[in-house]
Amino acid sequence: MIDVQLDGVTHRFGDVVALDRLTLDIAGGTTTAILGPSGCGKTTALKLVAGLLTPTSGRVRFGGRDVTGVAAERRRAVMMFQDHRLFPFLTAGENVAFGLRMRRVDRSRRERTAVAALDRVGLSGLASRRPSELSGGQRQRVALARALVLDPDVLLLDEPLSSLDAHLRDDLRALLHSVQEERGITMVVVTHDQEDAVVLADEVALLIDGRLHQHGAPRTFFERPMTEQVARFFGRTNLLPGRRTPAGVQTPVGTLQVADGAPGGDDVWVAIRPEHVAVPAPQAGRQTVEGRVVSSAFLGTRTRASVDVNGWTLHVDVSGDGLADAGPGQRLTLELAPAALWTLPREPGRCGIEFADEGGMRPLSGPVSSVDAPPTSRWPSR
Amino acid sequence: MSSEAPVPGGWQPSRRWSLGAAVVVALLVLPFVPLLITSLGHAYFFPQLLPETWSARAWSRVLAADAATWPALRMSVAVALAVTAVSMAVAVPAGRVLATRRFPGRAGVELLLFAPTLVPAVAIGIGLHAVFVRLGLDGGVSGVVLAQLVPAAPYVILLVASVFANADLELEQQARSLGASWWRVQWHVTLPLVAPGLTVAALFGFLVSWGQYTLTLVIGGGRVVTLPILLFSVASGGDSSVTAATALFHATPAALALLLSAVVLGGRHAELGGAR
Numbered sequence: 001m002i003d004v005q006l007d008g009v010t011h012r013f014g015d016v017v018a019l020d021r022l023t024l025d026i027a028g029g030t031t032t033a034i035l036g037p038s039g040c041g042k043t044t045a046l047k048l049v050a051g052l053l054t055p056t057s058g059r060v061r062f063g064g065r066d067v068t069g070v071a072a073e074r075r076r077a078v079m080m081f082q083d084h085r086l087f088p089f090l091t092a093g094e095n096v097a098f099g100l101r102m103r104r105v106d107r108s109r110r111e112r113t114a115v116a117a118l119d120r121v122g123l124s125g126l127a128s129r130r131p132s133e134l135s136g137g138q139r140q141r142v143a144l145a146r147a148l149v150l151d152p153d154v155l156l157l158d159e160p161l162s163s164l165d166a167h168l169r170d171d172l173r174a175l176l177h178s179v180q181e182e183r184g185i186t187m188v189v190v191t192h193d194q195e196d197a198v199v200l201a202d203e204v205a206l207l208i209d210g211r212l213h214q215h216g217a218p219r220t221f222f223e224r225p226m227t228e229q230v231a232r233f234f235g236r237t238n239l240l241p242g243r244r245t246p247a248g249v250q251t252p253v254g255t256l257q258v259a260d261g262a263p264g265g266d267d268v269w270v271a272i273r274p275e276h277v278a279v280p281a282p283q284a285g286r287q288t289v290e291g292r293v294v295s296s297a298f299l300g301t302r303t304r305a306s307v308d309v310n311g312w313t314l315h316v317d318v319s320g321d322g323l324a325d326a327g328p329g330q331r332l333t334l335e336l337a338p339a340a341l342w343t344l345p346r347e348p349g350r351c352g353i354e355f356a357d358e359g360g361m362r363p364l365s366g367p368v369s370s371v372d373a374p375p376t377s378r379w380p381s382r
Numbered sequence: 383m384s385s386e387a388p389v390p391g392g393w394q395p396s397r398r399w400s401l402g403a404a405v406v407v408a409l410l411v412l413p414f415v416p417l418l419i420t421s422l423g424h425a426y427f428f429p430q431l432l433p434e435t436w437s438a439r440a441w442s443r444v445l446a447a448d449a450a451t452w453p454a455l456r457m458s459v460a461v462a463l464a465v466t467a468v469s470m471a472v473a474v475p476a477g478r479v480l481a482t483r484r485f486p487g488r489a490g491v492e493l494l495l496f497a498p499t500l501v502p503a504v505a506i507g508i509g510l511h512a513v514f515v516r517l518g519l520d521g522g523v524s525g526v527v528l529a530q531l532v533p534a535a536p537y538v539i540l541l542v543a544s545v546f547a548n549a550d551l552e553l554e555q556q557a558r559s560l561g562a563s564w565w566r567v568q569w570h571v572t573l574p575l576v577a578p579g580l581t582v583a584a585l586f587g588f589l590v591s592w593g594q595y596t597l598t599l600v601i602g603g604g605r606v607v608t609l610p611i612l613l614f615s616v617a618s619g620g621d622s623s624v625t626a627a628t629a630l631f632h633a634t635p636a637a638l639a640l641l642l643s644a645v646v647l648g649g650r651h652a653e654l655g656g657a658r
Contacts, residue, residue, distance in 0.1 A: 052555050072558040079559040081552055089574040099560040102570075150561060 001028030001184045002063040002076075002153040004049060009058030011044050018044040020210045021058070026203075028063070029184040031176075033191055033201035037233075041210040042190040043082075046156045049188060050079035062153065073102070077154035083163055084143040086131040092118065092142045093127030099150040117145040121175060137168040141175070148179065157189045161196050173200060194221075194234060206230055224260075228269055228344055238277070238314050241346060242270045249343065253289045253309045253336075260342040268343040274304070274315040276340035279332065286335050293330045307332055410637075414630065421626035440623035444631055451631055454612040457523075458592060458632075461608055464527045465591035466584050469538040473583065477542030482551060495536040506532055507600030514601060521603040529601040530591045538587040545579030578647055585643050592636050 004026040011019040019041040026032045034042045047053040048060060051072035059068045067075055078099070086095050093114045100110035118127055121141040131139055140160065147155055160176070161169045173196075180187055191197050197204050198218040205215040214226045225231035231239060242251040244266040249256050251270050258270060280286060289309050296305035305316045305326060316334065326332060420426060421440050423433030444451050479485075480492065498506060510529050511520060519525035549572075557571045558564075595610040602611070609632040617625045 047555075050559050052558060071563075072555075073561045073563055077559075078561075079556070081556045081559075085550070085553055085556040087553060087557075087571060087574075098557070098562075098570075102557075102561040102563075102566055146560065156559075 002186050003028045003061075004077075004154055004186055004188065005059075005061040005064075006045070006049070007059040007061065009045075009048055009055045009060065011041070011048060011053060012056045018210055019048070019055075019207075022207075022210075022212050024205055024212065024215060026186060026188060028186050029180070030202040031180060031187040031189060031200055032203045032205060033189045033197035034205050034207055035191055035194065035197040036207035038192055040207045042192075042207055043158055044210075045207065046079060046158055046188060046190050049154065050077050050156050051075045052079065075154075076150075076152055077156060078147040078150055078152040079156040080143050080147050080158065080160060082158040084131075084136075084139040086139055086142055086146075088131055090131075091127065092123070092129045092131065092134060092138075095131070095142055096127075096146045096149055098146060103150075113149050114145075117149045118142070120148070120179075121145045136163055137165070137171070140164060140168075140172060144172075144175070144179075148183075151183070152185060154186045154188070157187065159191055160189060161200075162191070162193065169196075176200065206233065208233065223273070224342060225271070226344065228346065231269070231271055231344065236274055236315055238272045238274060239344075240270045240312065242268050242343070244268060244343075252312045253314075256336060256341060257287055257338040258341040258343055259338040265345065267346045269346045270341055270343055272314075272336055272341050274317040275302075275319075276337070277314060277316045277318075278335040278337065278340075279316070279318055280335045287338060288333050288335050291332050291334055293326045293328055293332055295328055296326050305332075307334060309334070414633070414637075417626045417630050417633075421623055421630060423623060426623070437623075440621070440627040443624055444627040450607070450612055451609070451628065454607050454609045455631075457606065458608040458610075461523065461527055461530065461598075461606070462588045462591040464523075465530045465534050466538075466587040468527065468531055469535045469587040470542075470580070470584050472535055473539040473542040473587075474580070476539050477544075477583075478546045480539070480543040481546035492540075495539055498532045498536055503533065503594075503596040504600070507597045510597075511600050520601055521605045523602075523606055526598050526602045526606045526608075529597040530594050532597070533594065534587045534590040537590055538583050541583035541586055542580060545576050545583065548579075549575050582643060582647060585639060589636055589640070 004024075006022050006024040009019060009022045010017065022041075022045060024032070024045075034045055036042050044053065048055050051060075051067065051070060051074075055068065059066055061067065062075070062077070072079075086092075087098065090098065093111065096114040096117050097110040100113060105113070115127055118124060121144055123138060123141050123145070126134065126138065126142075131142070134142065140163070144160075157176075161172060164172060176187070177200075179185065189197070189200050191200070198221075201218065203216060204218050204221055206213045206221065208229050214221060214230045221230060221234055225234055225237060228239065231237040240251040240253060242249040242256070244250075245255070247255050249258050249268060249270050256270060280288070291307035291309035291314065294306040294308050294313060296303060302317050302319045303326075305318070307314050307316055314334065419432065422436050422438065424435040424437035424439065426433035443449060480488065507529065510532070514520040514525050514529070519528065551572075553571055553575060554567050557567045562570060593610065594608075595614065598606060598608050598611055599614075602608075604611070609628075613625070613628050613632055616628045619625075
């Protein structure tokens with residue numbers, strides 16, 4: 001099992017910085033998803049690992065060995081391009097055998113290997129079909145078989161699931177998991193889809209505008225996004241602009257105690273997941289704010305509400321029917337427990353709030369504090 | 383009731399298509415009919431619709447073993463093959479760059495490529511002649527080939543560029559990642575991908591050269607006798623039957639090549655450059 005390491009890798013296309021000092025350690029035999037909006041440098045990162053691009057600066061290492069200058073065909077890393085990229089002038093079997101042919105494996109052996117590989121991905125008997133005679137899911141499987149016959153140390157997949165229907169996605173996902181368990185391949189998957197990233201990968205690396213914003217287990221992205229962009233990318237996290245003071249973090253809804261504080265300046269975002277906002281029975285000693293329900297919807301297993309607090313909207317998810325009788329206009333006490341709150345760095349002056357010299361504050365453009373439709377994202381909600 | 387039921391008297395797409403094809407074929411073939419009649423006519427005068435008597439005299443002259451048509455045919459083939467080869471040698475790299483790279487002045491290069499198609503051949507020929515005389519290239523085959531590149535190469539380059547523009551060149555990178563070296567990518571991936579399109583481009587280069595008269599005459603000075611040069615000298619001889627037979631002799635190989643490529647590539651036009 002081969003570790004893959006990107007060490008301060010920068011790639012420029014002319015004046016455009018596609019990838020900015022990306023440092024990423026990928027443990028051998030694990031799957032890492034590089035997640036991000038289109039044009040964020042994901043595919044560039046993949047091609048740099050594959051050896052199809054040479055970084056402007058920085059190093060790429062496989063198992064500690066520097067492969068930055070090693071040509072793609074000698075890297076033991078195989079990239080599967082987006083939309084399968086089967087050779088249209090070859091049959092499915094010839095496509096699978098292509099890499100073996102490039103290695104000058106003799107015909108009978110490579111035909112046997114190709115047939116076995118097609119069996120492995122569930123396409124027995126389709127070796128003589130042309131790509132144009134195969135369905136989208138079948139083509140993707142041929143592409144996977146074509147990569148696997150080379151027994152790569154590193155498998156790089158560019159949007160492997162994006163062109164497939166829901167049930168085919170599940171099939172291919174399961175196939176990728178079982179293949180990895182069999183062979184201990186180190187896999188890097190590029191995707192724009194949070195769900196794909198979370199389901200496929202052991203670790204997620206979020207790239208936005210060519211820069212790594214966060215790297216870690218999938219759940220940390222939901223529970224503790226480290227930057228404003230990450231929080232907005234994963235959606236629906238409440239963000240309140242705040243300023244650190246000795247008494248706590250001053251926000252439009254009041255001064256809040258926050259257990260988990262990010263290092264950095266005094267200007268911060270205070271974040272809380274909608275499901276971590278509690279609607280408690282009145283009890284002393286809790287950190288609460290008063291609000292008025294703007295809208296609420298009962299979603300079967302939980303109730304989702306928007307609550308106006310001092311001109312700012314907080315999203316609240318309560319399990320069961322805890323808010324079932326909370327119609328618009330009703331007053332509500334919300335608990336923002338210090339342990340559920342965390343802070344993110346904030347550029348001063350951003351996002352509709354102005355802190356007056358004496359410490360008072362007022363919203364500039366109405367209740368826009370929390371995130372409903374993340375402005376940076378283009379993902380279809382699923 | 384099916385919404386796809388044919389409308390009585392309505393046009394089906396396939397019928398409309400075959401009518402269109404028939405019109406095109408008629409326009410291409412019909413001009414040959416009077417040529418054929420003339421070439422076989424003996425004493426064929428206005429206003430007769432058909433000749434009074436038929437004769438193979440013209441054809442036996444044109445096809446005689448010692449007829450001037452054979453050396454002219456060989457010359458035409460040699461010149462056209464040379465023009466095609468040089469055009470393709472330039473067009474494959476140039477067309478690829480034009481199709482895939484953005485560089486300053488690209489629009490200017492494309493405009494420049496079109497320029498020879500706007501300037502009359504006589505103007506090009508006279509201009510080139512002055513230069514070629516100084517270089518000692520006038521009156522020879524190499525001079526004629528060079529001169530014919532002026533109209534042929536731009537067509538070929540633009541066709542090759544469109545082949546590469548439509549080709550899915552990401553397949554090359556996919557092949558690299560599957561362990562193919564640069565040369566093997568060219569041979570095993572790029573070539574099969576663009577071969578049908580390149581064949582058409584080469585055929586066009588060949589045909590531009592095949593029909594070229596003015597430049598051959600001006601630069602060749604009458605010493606490089608291709609079929610068009612022979613045809614004009616025969617035509618000025620006044621024997622309309624021999625002229626018609628020579629014209630057919632000149633036109634037939636080109637028409638056959640075009641027809642053959644249409645049949646061979648016709649069903650695959652979507653694949654030119656590789657369908658995605």
